[in-house]
Amino acid sequence: MTRYAQLAGELRRRIDGGIYRGGDRLPSIRALCREFAVSISTAQTAYARLEDAGLVEARPKSGFFVRSQPAPTDLPAVTRPAQRPLDVSRWDQVLELVERHPPDDEVLLLGRGIPDLACPTLKPLQRLLAERYRHASGQDLNYDALAGSLALRQQVVRLMAGAGSLLHPDDVLITSGCQEALSIAIRTLTEPGDVVAVDSPSFYGTMQILQANGLKALEIPTDPCTGISLEALELALEQWPIRAIQLTPTCNNPLGYTMPEERKRALLALAQRFDVAIIEDDIYGDLAFDTPRPRTIKAFDDDGRVLLCSGFSKTLMPGLRVGWIAPGRYRDRVQHMKYVSTGASATLPQLAIADFIAKGCYERHLRAVVTQYRRQRDLMISWVRRYFPADTGISYPQGGFLLWLELPGGIDSMRLNERLVPARLRIAPGSLFSASGKYRDCLRLNYASALTPTIEAALRRVGEEVTRLYVGVGDRALA
Amino acid sequence: MTRYAQLAGELRRRIDGGIYRGGDRLPSIRALCREFAVSISTAQTAYARLEDAGLVEARPKSGFFVRSQPAPTDLPAVTRPAQRPLDVSRWDQVLELVERHPPDDEVLLLGRGIPDLACPTLKPLQRLLAERYRHASGQDLNYDALAGSLALRQQVVRLMAGAGSLLHPDDVLITSGCQEALSIAIRTLTEPGDVVAVDSPSFYGTMQILQANGLKALEIPTDPCTGISLEALELALEQWPIRAIQLTPTCNNPLGYTMPEERKRALLALAQRFDVAIIEDDIYGDLAFDTPRPRTIKAFDDDGRVLLCSGFSKTLMPGLRVGWIAPGRYRDRVQHMKYVSTGASATLPQLAIADFIAKGCYERHLRAVVTQYRRQRDLMISWVRRYFPADTGISYPQGGFLLWLELPGGIDSMRLNERLVPARLRIAPGSLFSASGKYRDCLRLNYASALTPTIEAALRRVGEEVTRLYVGVGDRALA
The missing domain is CATH 3.40.640.10 (Type I PLP-dependent aspartate aminotransferase-like (Major domain))
Known part of the structure; x- marks a missing residue:
């Protein structure tokens, strides 16, 4: 392993281990050279590599900082599906998700398993x-x-x-x-x-x-x-x-x-x-x-x-x-x-x-999209935290471009989808992913494509509908 | 229907009905004009259309002739497969037929279902x-x-x-x-x-x-x-x-x-x-x-x-x-x-x-290949007649590019294929086309690609092997 890769690995372990936390300023190039007895260019290359990996960000004239990583403290629960063999159904829902909408029907599909196709x-x-x-x-x-x-x-x-x-x-x-x-x-x-x-x-x-x-x-x-x-x-x-x-x-x-x-x-x-x-x-x-x-x-x-x-x-x-x-x-x-x-x-x-x-x-392309997806995972998680009820469970993907949410209060994501029709939005309801009708309170989101203000607005709208349904659940519980 | 199409249809009926036979000289343009009271250009167009369809050929300075059509008098027999439901097998043989040979293994496949890919x-x-x-x-x-x-x-x-x-x-x-x-x-x-x-x-x-x-x-x-x-x-x-x-x-x-x-x-x-x-x-x-x-x-x-x-x-x-x-x-x-x-x-x-x-x-392409395939059907049938035993059954395809032969004396086409290995030739053995092991004495040929002298030589070689096997059958019968 090259010297800079060793150094990058060590810095990474410190970040993952919480020694350097999200937003923290990292040691300067000079400090690194001293601590690890490496050359300036080795230290620079190590930081560049961590930047590529989306872990570190360089701020002009301020140095290197740990990118904010949402701590995975709000993960969905361990699943507990029915423990017996079951027939699968729900083809109608799958068809609705995978079917391509005609070009005049501009529905924003927030949950399909599609990568970023605009990547240069x-x-x-x-x-x-x-x-x-x-x-x-x-x-x-x-x-x-x-x-x-x-x-x-x-x-x-x-x-x-x-x-x-x-x-x-x-x-x-x-x-x-x-x-x-x-x-x-x-x-x-x-x-x-x-x-x-x-x-x-x-x-x-x-x-x-x-x-x-x-x-x-x-x-x-x-x-x-x-x-x-x-x-x-x-x-x-x-x-x-x-x-x-x-x-x-x-x-x-x-x-x-x-x-x-x-x-x-x-x-x-x-x-x-x-x-x-x-x-x-x-x-x-x-x-x-x-x-x-x-x-x-x-x-x-x-x-x-x-x-x-x-x-x-x-x-x-x-x-x-x-x-x-x-x-x-x-x-x-x-x-x-x-x-x-x-x-x-x-x-x-x-x-x-x-x-x-x-x-x-292929390798070059992977480097580009992986960096992008990692960054966008964090951004989308921050949006969910901002726009959804506080006790929403959020997955913490280790790769790919799909996010899984567990809605609070047993909110039905099929009902949520119906509510989103006027806004021309659609999420992937969780029940598609089960033979036993589980995960009705879950949904899947896609963060592959550029997370534009349109996507943010859409996610805010979804969060609002979730919040409304959640309040409704609370009202019914009180009644 | 246009006038020339009507005329072409009438001429075609006469050819199919045997009024004009293969090799016959057809009425001159002038004679057509007289008989059907049409213009010269209508008569010319009708002949051009029949030429496109592969039925008529123009010979410079001699006029129009009916293309030689082999009369379908030597068709294979009506098939008589086993009359009970059977399991299918023979995957090994199918695999050998459909598997692509590595480029260094220059085997001439005479029986695959592949169209002419060199068509402009x-x-x-x-x-x-x-x-x-x-x-x-x-x-x-x-x-x-x-x-x-x-x-x-x-x-x-x-x-x-x-x-x-x-x-x-x-x-x-x-x-x-x-x-x-x-x-x-x-x-x-x-x-x-x-x-x-x-x-x-x-x-x-x-x-x-x-x-x-x-x-x-x-x-x-x-x-x-x-x-x-x-x-x-x-x-x-x-x-x-x-x-x-x-x-x-x-x-x-x-x-x-x-x-x-x-x-x-x-x-x-x-x-x-x-x-x-x-x-x-x-x-x-x-x-x-x-x-x-x-x-x-x-x-x-x-x-x-x-x-x-x-x-x-x-x-x-x-x-x-x-x-x-x-x-x-x-x-x-x-x-x-x-x-x-x-x-x-x-x-x-x-x-x-x-x-x-x-x-x-697509239409233009179909016209071109159909004319080609029809012509090549006739040519390949004439080759089979020339190089195979006289009592070989030959199909008379109404379209496509595949010919079916029924070999005389119950010759096994799998054995024939083995004999063709040194010559780097392969036909499609008939038994592939049956679940009951029928058609061992049949084989399929392809006449899609240009019927070059190489193909003719290959077919002659196949015919020779068939003849040799046929003589062997006769010898055994005498013994």
Whole structure:
């Protein structure tokens, strides 16, 4: 490790440990040089790196300051879903959320899982795509290899090495978005009537896959800091014939936590003990605020039971529909499922993304958006604190761009959404994320796009409606 | 109808009716003017149109001649598959056929379902794609509407009006290739263990969908001229609990026939009587050699039981993965299945194809390839006649670019393929197209790409191996 990286690491530990707090002035360059016996340029580079990471801010003529980090003291409670396998429903609500509104219907969607598409670091990808399409011939217009283009699979292997997994390009299959990866993983492992254990709240897209395939969801209580409860999962594995565990352990959607590494290892050990497969959704993993990004469960998988699913819809553009799966020991059956699902995936977007990664543009883009998302997480949390009732639970995302709120007084977020219709606003209601109708008092927000005054005004409006409903709850309680 | 179209129609009827035969000299322009009391330019236009359609050829200074059409006297026999529901297998063989060979492994695949990708009329599409990708922003990089882009759905509606169907854009859902359309149609209609009736031989991709979903295929005997046997189908419907009928009635893959319209109507009536859904694969329908193109079964569907599946992989480029489905009364369930399968489809290829159709480029391209495919059908049939044993059965495709051969003496086409390995050649063995191991003595060829001397030499080589195997059969019979 270089000297400046060591220094940056030490400063970071002090910030995370609360030795330097939000708003604190940090030691001067000169003081750093003295304390750590480093050169001026090393000290400057260390601060620059912390600035990039969004931890430190330079104020002209005043020096370096710790950025204000909201302390995660107001987290939502540990979830307590129903502890029995359930059918999933709520397709109507999901459809309302994911359906694109016609251009004349200018509704501001505050809760969808869409990254910032205005980011200038995406422009080179568009150029690469345009060039590929203009100059393609023969093979590139044809059906691709069923597993996907070798060039992209090689780049995925490189990326995953950074997440602790030593894969071979043959271990990776390209899919039409991460949704197809999850869908074929689940269909490969299950038959109708089977039970799948899921973290809870859980991504509604996966829940709908369970529904469409006649599967039952067993929702496991989940901690907003450390993820799925291993204790509850163990009990469930003893009690029910669980065919697979499906979860999003890194930069979780919707809760934002990353499971600590030792808990990821413990989860894998549990799966091994009960001989159950793990479907690991890592679609937000590359957007972790920590560097290097956290390791996947797959990184510790020594018997091929983890099916790692990911893609580029949250890091690059959803509209490209490029995802992938590393299905471990299930490769051949997953490949067959992929063939019958859509055949080969589109060729040229894969090649363009492979170029984009190989040229270093992906890494540059990630640095830019991660810095942006981290800053905007803090800003949006500060807005929620300002505009929502004081006892609103707020998640503290470790990556990605989604915030989860737990409203006080059991306020129904579906009712809230109805109240927001005249203002042409919509949040993602929490009940989408459960098979058992839980989380009605929760909602998801998106802080990916630039947090303009329009967004602030919208959030203030949502907060006002919440406050009104909250007062109503209080009135009813008094009556 | 314009005067020249009437005249062209009359001339065509005379050719089809055998009044003017292949190689015959046709009436001069002057004679036409006299007989039909039309102007010189009308007569000229009529001949030009027949030339475009590949029926007539102009020879400098000699006049117009009927193109040689091989008389369909050597068709394969009506198929007689096993008449009970069967599990599908043969995935290994399918994988070998559809898997892309590495560039260093220069195997000439003579049997894959790939259109001519070198056609210059495709170039404008590449330009449109490049422009779309370069200038896209915001919404176009985002998740598309779940049903697909309105612009493309509108164009699909226009195209299908030409195939006799009056659809609304809301009746159409865009998919990731026709394979996804077929896959979600089948999954919407069935549960594991169900029976699906199919024309036989049948597209291997659909057979594999049945396999992956635990369904049984009931293969119905099929006539190489008129398609699926309605008599056998009726018996099957009386005998078995059939959940859906899946077939390719127009420019069938692999047999090449188009079901006559009255048989399409009769099939629909049968489905209505037994209250069964029809999954109609029309992927080759736009490549019919007749103009206007034949009507679909969907055109007569008055109670929404036909799920029409198609796309642009056979008419434009497979690598774009743009297909669609018009699922009739099953729309909502199909839409849910689409969401859980891949979510929305890629946005920009849809918009570029919509542009391509709207500008008239699609029609121009179809005219070019249909003329080419029709001419090459005749050429390849003449090669088979020259290089294969005389009693080889040969299909007579009414559209598309696939030829089906029935080898004499029960020659096994898998064995033939093994014999072709040293020559780096591969045909598509017939057994892929059956669940009951039928059609081992059949094979599929592709005549889409320019029929160069290389292809002729390859076909001669295949014919030689067939002849050698045939002589071997005779020798064994004598021994």
